Amino acid sequence: MTLHTLEAELADERAHLAASRAALRRMRERAEALFVTGEDVAGDAYSAETLGRTLSRRVAELADNPNTPLFFGRLNFENDERYHVGRRHVTDDAGEPMVLDWRAPISRSFYRASASDPQGVAVRRRFGFSGGELTSFEDEYLGRGEELGTASRILTAEIERPRVGPMRDIVATIQPEQDELVRAELDESICIQGAPGTGKTAVGLHRAAYLLYLHRERLKRAGVLIVGPNRAFLHYIAAVLPALGELDVQQATVDDLVARVPVRATDEPAAAAVKQDARMAAVLANALRARVRTPTEPLMVPDGSYRWRISTEALRRIVDEVRREAPPYAIGRERVRARVVAMLVRQAEYTSGESPSEAWQRRMGKAKPVVEFLDAVWPAVTAEQLVFDVLCDPPDDLLTHAERDAIRWAKPPRTVKSAKWTAADAALVDEAAGLIDRVPSFGHVVIDEAQDLSPMQCRVIARRSEHGSVTLLGDLAQGTAPWAARDWRDTLAHLGKPDARVVPLRTGFRVPEVVLDLANRLLPALGVDVPEAVSLRRDGALRVRQVTDLESATVTAVREASEFDGSVGVIAADVAVPVLAKALAAAGVTAGGPDDDERVTVMPASLAKGLEYDHVIVVEPADIVAAEPRGLHRLYVVLTRAVSRLDVLHHAPLPEPIATQRQ
Numbered sequence: 170m171t172l173h174t175l176e177a178e179l180a181d182e183r184a185h186l187a188a189s190r191a192a193l194r195r196m197r198e199r200a201e202a203l204f205v206t207g208e209d210v211a212g213d214a215y216s217a218e219t220l221g222r223t224l225s226r227r228v229a230e231l232a233d234n235p236n237t238p239l240f241f242g243r244l245n246f247e248n249d250e251r252y253h254v255g256r257r258h259v260t261d262d263a264g265e266p267m268v269l270d271w272r273a274p275i276s277r278s279f280y281r282a283s284a285s286d287p288q289g290v291a292v293r294r295r296f297g298f299s300g301g302e303l304t305s306f307e308d309e310y311l312g313r314g315e316e317l318g319t320a321s322r323i324l325t326a327e328i329e330r331p332r333v334g335p336m337r338d339i340v341a342t343i344q345p346e347q348d349e350l351v352r353a354e355l356d357e358s359i360c361i362q363g364a365p366g367t368g369k370t371a372v373g374l375h376r377a378a379y380l381l382y383l384h385r386e387r388l389k390r391a392g393v394l395i396v397g398p399n400r401a402f403l404h405y406i407a408a409v410l411p412a413l414g415e416l417d418v419q420q421a422t423v424d425d426l427v428a429r430v431p432v433r434a435t436d437e438p439a440a441a442a443v444k445q446d447a448r449m450a451a452v453l454a455n456a457l458r459a460r461v462r463t464p465t466e467p468l469m470v471p472d473g474s475y476r477w478r479i480s481t482e483a484l485r486r487i488v489d490e491v492r493r494e495a496p497p498y499a500i501g502r503e504r505v506r507a508r509v510v511a512m513l514v515r516q517a518e519y520t521s522g523e524s525p526s527e528a529w530q531r532r533m534g535k536a537k538p539v540v541e542f543l544d545a546v547w548p549a550v551t552a553e554q555l556v557f558d559v560l561c562d563p564p565d566d567l568l569t570h571a572e573r574d575a576i577r578w579a580k581p582p583r584t585v586k587s588a589k590w591t592a593a594d595a596a597l598v599d600e601a602a603g604l605i606d607r608v609p610s611f612g613h614v615v616i617d618e619a620q621d622l623s624p625m626q627c628r629v630i631a632r633r634s635e636h637g638s639v640t641l642l643g644d645l646a647q648g649t650a651p652w653a654a655r656d657w658r659d660t661l662a663h664l665g666k667p668d669a670r671v672v673p674l675r676t677g678f679r680v681p682e683v684v685l686d687l688a689n690r691l692l693p694a695l696g697v698d699v700p701e702a703v704s705l706r707r708d709g710a711l712r713v714r715q716v717t718d719l720e721s722a723t724v725t726a727v728r729e730a731s732e733f734d735g736s737v738g739v740i741a742a743d744v745a746v747p748v749l750a751k752a753l754a755a756a757g758v759t760a761g762g763p764d765d766d767e768r769v770t771v772m773p774a775s776l777a778k779g780l781e782y783d784h785v786i787v788v789e790p791a792d793i794v795a796a797e798p799r800g801l802h803r804l805y806v807v808l809t810r811a812v813s814r815l816d817v818l819h820h821a822p823l824p825e826p827i828a829t830q831r832q
């Protein structure tokens with residue numbers, strides 16, 4: 170292409186961008202006008218409110234961010250059809266498409282077409298932007314067998330771009346192996362095993378956006394949930410889905426999901442290990458089942474001049490039947506009540522020849538002898554009470570003596586209300602609540618950093634995805650919890666999705682090759698069978714230095730790092746964080762904590778999972794390793810947070826696997 174035609178093409182594309190922006194503005198104005206008149210057209214207050222909410226959401230979805238390009242690609246098909254591909258549909262006043270949503274079926278070829286399978290695409294064009302300004306483009310003549318693949322300059326620039334602030338979407342550069350996962354069917358549950366920086370989180374979030382686009386009504390009703398390991402992580406990913414126009418997604422940690430009791434205590438490791446074990450589900454189920462008693466006497470219900478009677482035998486049959494049906498406990502109680510009332514109805518009909526009224530039936534259901542009977546054979550119980558009783562005196566059916574001792578309350582609280590629950594107790598209470606009543610299920614749940622979920626935490630999520638599907642994201646090598654998974658099949662079984670496909674992702678988009686080489690030296694010591702990531706990035710820098718004074722070396726390293734663009738993360742053992750933060754403050758460096766959006770962050774190693782910084786300064790790896798039983802796994806997580814440069818500062822000798830060069 171000559172310079173002249175190149176300039177002319179750029180000018181055309183810029184004109185299309187401007188026209189698309191104007192069209193989007195008009196779409197928004199129309200939505201706003203509808204929003205204003207919505208109240209007049211809706212028949213009643215309720216519909217007005219629902220319509221108002223839908224329209225105001227629509228207005229919000231059509232917001233245009235001047236720094237985010239409206240389109241990032243173009244497809245020219247062999248049949249001369251031409252489409253721009255972007256973050257959302259934009260149509261002109263006549264309803265003709267100006268930009269196609271990246272999730273539309275036609276857009277799929279933007280991600281999947283290749284020289285060997287052009288899918289009817291003659292030319293694929295990628296656009297380069299700088300701050301919302303269209304600055305360049307790159308053409309691939311797939312129809313002629315030409316393709317750039319990962320050699321694309323625009324892809325490389327996007328991957329190597331300095332990071333600032335929260336995570337961004339990757340719609341412009343989703344890779345074919347990622348796209349296959351993003352566009353998997355709603356009914357399919359998938360587990361993605363990927364080394365650090367292979368785009369698992371990105372894929373999970375884009376899959377959520379894709380499914381919402383394709384199954385909007387169904388998922389709006391049931392909901393989509395993203396589960397992340399902690400608040401800092403949720404904060405980091407929070408902007409991705411709204412940037413893709415998806416505002417209706419709930420984000421939570423497992424602790425948020427089970428927050429029906431306040432957490433005011435922590436468990437000893439031995440107690441936590443037992444409480445997080447899957448057997449606790451059976452312990453609770455057995456304890457609940459044991460509350461149901463076999464009726465031993467007949468039931469007499471006085472009713473005016475009558476006195477109805479149900480024999481012990483008939484009552485037994487009712488209770489046994491409901492037991493066999495095994496509904497949630499509270500529903501079981503109501504079923505027994507309903508069947509008792511049905512027997513009373515039959516007796517009344519037989520005696521009077523008439524069907525008793527519904528009011529009579531309600532009255533019978535609440536009659537004192539009926540309630541006393543229910544309280545005796547199928548007593549009502551709360552989830553809190555059930556767990557309280559189990560922890561006061563753990564039953565001996567499934568746990569060993571030592572395990573029972575580990576979880577037994579040393580000093581039992583006087584009442585359920587005064588109990589000091591731990592995080593693991595909260596999951597037990599949630600389990601109990603799930604045994605007692607039905608839990609509404611989300612349509613789709615994305616679970617990030619899933620390798621750290623305990624069996625009981627998996628069950629918390631399983632209850633909320635029973636009628637939906639899941640996308641499980643994780644890396645067995647990054648498992649730091651005592652109960653971290655060693656085999657995805659176990660996690661999937663606890664999640665109730667044993668047949669989910671386990672798919673590996675291997676191409677690393679974050680961590681430069683030199684840094685990955687260092688981190689990969691830890692892999693053989695981690696005891697898990699996972700493939701190493703292969704980095705796409707040949708740039709980046711690694712410095713490993715032994716220093717005499719860690720604090721002053723950290724201050725110097727932060728100053729040096731601040732010379733470059735992008736974020737700086739100082740990661741150290743949790744106990745060292747206050748000391749380092751103080752040293753930085755004393756030196757006049759502004760640094761934030763996990764929840765701030767400062768350019769420099771001092772991050773405890775235990776919260777670094779899932780995050781990334783352009784420049785990472787790891788302080789004293791030996792302390793990070795020594796701080797916890799799975800310290801080497803933690804170090805692997807920490808070393809793989811760097812996007813461009815990694816400084817390792819140590820005073821003590823480096824941990825063995827990274828002290829020696831790999832052969």
Ligand SMILES: Nc1ncnc2c1ncn2[C@@H]1O[C@H](COP(=O)(O)OP(=O)(O)OP(=O)(O)O)[C@@H](O)[C@H]1O
Nearest residue numbers: 339342343344365366367368369370371678679779
């Ligand atoms: N196709 C892509 N194009 C551009 N950037 C990408 C692509 N895929 C991933 N990235 C970038 O690579 C980085 C790592 O992605 P992400 O956090 O999703 O990886 P991850 O596998 O979840 O990592 P970890 O296991 O460390 O949590 C992010 O900055 C993301 O934007």
